[in-house]
Amino acid sequence: MKSGRLLEDIKTKNDIVDFISSYVQLKKSGQNWKGNCPFHSEKTPSFMVSPSKQIFHCFGCGAGGDIITFVMKHENISFQEAITLLAKRAGVPLPSEGTDKRASQKYEKLRDVLSEAGRYYVTKLKDSARAAAYLRDRGIDAGSIDTFGIGFAPAGWDNLLRHLRGKGCSDALIKEAGLAVQGNKGFYDMFRHRIIFPITGMSGGIIAFGGRALDGSAPKYINSPETTVFKKSDSLFGLSAAKDEIRKQGRVIIAEGYMDVIICHQYGFKQVVAPLGTALTPGHIQKLRALSSKAVLVFDGDAAGRSAARRALALMCHNNYMAKVLLLPDGEDPDSYLRKYGAESFDNQLRYAKSVVDFLFSVPAGDNIEIVREALTLISGVKDLLFAGEMLRELAERAGISESTIREEFKRVKGLNVTAVPGPRRAFSCEKKSEEHLLLSALISFPEKSDYILSRLDMDDIEDKVIASLLRKIATLGEMWGATQILDIADDEERKMVTRYSLEPGLDPEQIDKSIEGCFRRIEQRKLSERLRLAQTSGDAVLANSLLLEKRSLEERGL
Structure with a gap:
């Protein structure tokens, strides 16, 4: 049996809707996708696939499971063969059985040393009046410090190193966890004289850290290097704290920084996450897709913010994510805006977040026709015909161009005919249950x-x-x-x-x-x-x- 980490990696990088679509003709049905079951003969589709939960179920024959189950059943192959097929498809290297156990043990050791480092940083925050004052000045209260496990790395070259060595950790393990750097004179701490923000996985365990300098050092923020347990391209700050609220609200709010996330949560907006100093990636989208399929992207209203919003929207459209954009006033981010104007004002801003089409027309980068072409290029990346159809109707109305003309041009841009979308979904009835x-x-x-x-x-x-x-x-x-x-x-x-x-x-x-x-x-x-x-x-x-x-x-x- 492969490790849980490896299975999660394989399943995350093989979207179940994309995969099953190569075997079954699927059509959008509400939040899910529907088609004729490949495991039994049927005229009325009863086979459902959930992109958010990454599972399938047939209400006709009862077959169900995840992508691994589907491959095993459809190809009539073993669990190990299915894992190998999916890993190869996703480009995930498979360790040999002999090394898998050792890799799993190493993974657990890395998580343990990261947890111990987190406890150390929390302890040191209590000893630093300056660090505590900085957090107070930034409006971070005790509840947020506790919720996010915020800590402090004191000045000095090897404070954490000495602490971890005292706990029996080797220098090699500490370095592999991204907590130490090796220089000409040996090892020294990765984080020094910085406020520490633990970066956690979906389950809440620490996988890395971010550090904010207190002494004006450049760069202002640094993150742990990538390790066996931490991949920046699919990690989001605040995700473990936000996941329940994202599910509850049915959408995620994506900000840009640590402080944005923390202050938003503190003011009651607990569905906020942020990438780690990078632009959004497909890996981020895959993580979020398991929780919701709607997002609000919050950016500063300056030129850099508008440019970042354009890039993020292109990614969202390509990944069938229903995204809106909130551009805050120039020079403001969620952190500063909330502390100046409060939760009610920020909530009103969110209510008027702009759709993809509205955003393009509100921050034009050309004349009307150029905006329409940019919008069509974005919409052409959308695989969901219902989603794309709504965007085309909105574009026609906003641009003042007939919908038939917009759709004809869309066909040319996309290079295929847009077919009619199916009617409203029919809910399956439930029999009386015990x-x-x-x-x-x-x-x-x-x-x-x-x-x-x-x-x-x-x-x-x-x-x-x-x-x-x-x-x-x-x-x-x-x-x-x-x-x-x-x-x-x-x-x-x-x-x-x-x-x-x-x-x-x-x-x-x-x-x-x-x-x-x-x-x-x-x-x-x-x-x-x-x-x-x-x-x-x-x-x-x-x-x-x-x-x-x-x-x-x-x-x-x-x-």
Whole structure:
């Protein structure tokens, strides 16, 4: 079995919609894609693919899983063969079985030394009045310091090195983690006299650091070098803190710097992330796609900000991401704007973020025709016909040119005919589910309810063996669990259930708490009825009468 890191890398770099589209003709259906199932004969499409969750499920035959499952089933090959095929397609090198275990151990050691460094920096912040004063002056409160694990690297050449050596870490390991640099006179600390911002992975573990100079040193900001655990091109600052809010809001706000993210979170905008001093990359988009397919890009309104927005929009369009742009007044970023004008004003700015077409017309780089050609070039990168169609209609209206003319020119730019888009999606109906199925569905659809549901459940009360097994696996994974993680350890029947409930509608978000309580109530009633049956069968009249009274009492109270 390959390491979790390697599997995540392979799946991240193989978009499931793009891959399955080479086998199945898919059409957009709401947030998902739909087509005829390749695993059984059907006239009405019931095969669904989710780009955000990177899974598929057929509501006809029940087949479901992730991209690895699809390859295994479609090509009739083993897990190892599927991994090899996908790794080759994505350009991911595969270690030999002999080296894989050693690589996994090295990965864990690197994560451990990074965690220890994070704890060290947090401790040193408490000892530095100047660092604490800097954070206060920048408006960062204690809650944000704690949430983001902000620390301080004191002046001096080898403070962290000596600390880590004292913990038994070798110089080679410290260097490999990006925490030390080797010069003519030996090793010295990578970060010195800087405010430290931990960079975390999706799960919250530290993978790197960013440092802001306190003494005017250039460069003002530096990041850890790329390592085995840190790739700048697919890492986003604040993602682990923002992921739940991004899912909840259905969109992400992308800013430019550490302080932007921290201050935005502090003012209540918790769906904000930022790349690490670089432009957006396809790797960033892949990470965000698992959480939402909508974004607001926030830039300074100066020439550099407008240019950066143009580049980011081109990438977004090419990756089927619905993006809007907010250009703040010249010289302002989210950090400065929020501290000057407050959350309400910033929220109003977000409400008027501009679509791709509106943005191009609001910051023109030429005459009307040149703007239209630029817009058509951007739209030509959009693979989603529904998305592209809406943009073309908006462009025609904004430019004052007939839609038929716009579409004819679009065909020329894109080099293909734009086909008609399918009608509105049809939701699949849900059959009546038992309380166990409903609880599993609630847990998968509303992962924020996981702790509550699992804490209330007695696994011995679950009669469905597949559901019981799934719930135990979810409980074992703890807060790290997600559809992808479960699919990695689920058997075939369990995978079908996970993908089905991940894609099947039916639970009302406004009634979810009531539905969950109803499930637990029915489980209690079922247990009570079984105890009553056993008491009556055994002839224990006293116990039977007691249980009968208890059952009637519950029914009268509506419990």
